[in-house]
Amino acid sequence: MQVLLGGGLLASAVSFLYPVWRYLVPPVATDLGGDSVVAAKVGELKANSGKIFRFGSRPGLLVRTADGEYRAMSAICTHLNCTVQYRSDVREVWCACHNGFYDLNGRNIAGPPPRPLESYAVHVNGDDVVVSRRRGT
Template sequence: MSSAFNRRRFLDAILGAGFISTIAAVAYPVWRYLIPPVSGEPATQSVVAAQASQVKPNSGLVFKFGSKPGLLVRTPDGELQAFNAVCTHLDCTVQYKPDTSQIWCACHNGTYDLQGNVVSGPPPRPLERLVVNQRGDEVVVSRT
């Protein structure tokens, strides 16, 4: 009698611990799902910005690079360049200005050259340059 009672208590303990573990294993992911940790979105590393044939010489194209705008420029010489299109002054979206072959911010008249360097106006830093590669007709823009 005493032996059977001990075995039952032992099994109950094993089952109880297993049950609690199962509950914890289910509850923890649920808890993490309901209250997720504050974390930034991983930065986009690479996107297909455009078809190369779409971008004519001396023109620019704004494309989505993660949650930020990117600017793809084909210089008058036919070279493709890409930049983070966020002005380093007050975060306005910059655009390509074909008449001066420069990158221009309409907000405060900041201008950048085709290497992203500040030419004039209030921007304190150059534009972030992105890497351009061609895969067939696709223009692949990446951060590194």
């Protein structure tokens, strides 16, 4: 009798709590950003500068090196998720939150970041600087 009563109470508790538990987990949002994006217009960026662009729902970083070459990478620091920026004085990518540094290929070179930034392919298409995810990444 006690087992029946206890089992019934447990079952009703589970039936109340399960929907609450599922309710707390938000539905998965689909990132409709695609695999490539126009990050800037040609001539928009001076040499030795950078800008943040929108890659789907996440920020990306486009850098024009001192030699005029374009580089692009994820702007989300691999340490604790802050948004990085290009530092023209040291010509490196810097995260202000915990003082992490990356080189222009996105490799973590100083400070706490444990992994490199995801690097993207860049090509110029007419007036547009197009950034795309590398295949297989």
